[in-house]
Amino acid sequence: MFKHILIPTDGSVLSEEAVRQGIRLAASIQARVTGFHVIPKFHASAVIMGLLEANRGDYAKAAQAYADTQLDLVSRTATAAGVACDVAYTTSDDVAAEIIAAAAQHGCDLILMASHGRRGMQGVLLGSETQKVLTHSRIPVLVYR
Secondary structure (H helix, E strand, O other), X not given: OOOEEEEEOOOOHHHXXXXXXXXXXXXXXXXXXXXXXXEOOOOOOOOOHHHHHHHHHXXXXXXXXXXXXXXXXXXXXXXXXXXXXXXEXXXXXXXXXXXXXXXXXXXXXXXXXXXXXXXHHHHHHHOOHHHHHHHHOOOOEEEEO
């Protein structure tokens, strides 16, 4: 059975439920988990050049704080369930590729993720991150709905 589950989270309600259910699964099969979050890169558009660096710095702090909050939820939930847990994050615009890379880097044998994150119309037009992971992952992917 599975021994190490990667649980990516974007902070959406469904993603948070996938975290809880993923940790329940891990506890039931005595697996460990790695919580993972991808911070989108900063993109400036139509910004006054003098404000660009301040905005970049503000964005970096806010994005890091958000990632810490999401990964803290994974850690606290795993600890409460008696499940060994690590957390990691990266910054990228290619969320699916980073999820797959993280699974390989951390030696995970299962990716458990929510069916839809907070990608809005972009997800509809370009395909959801979950769909991309399903398409390109070489390890099993369990989708929580």
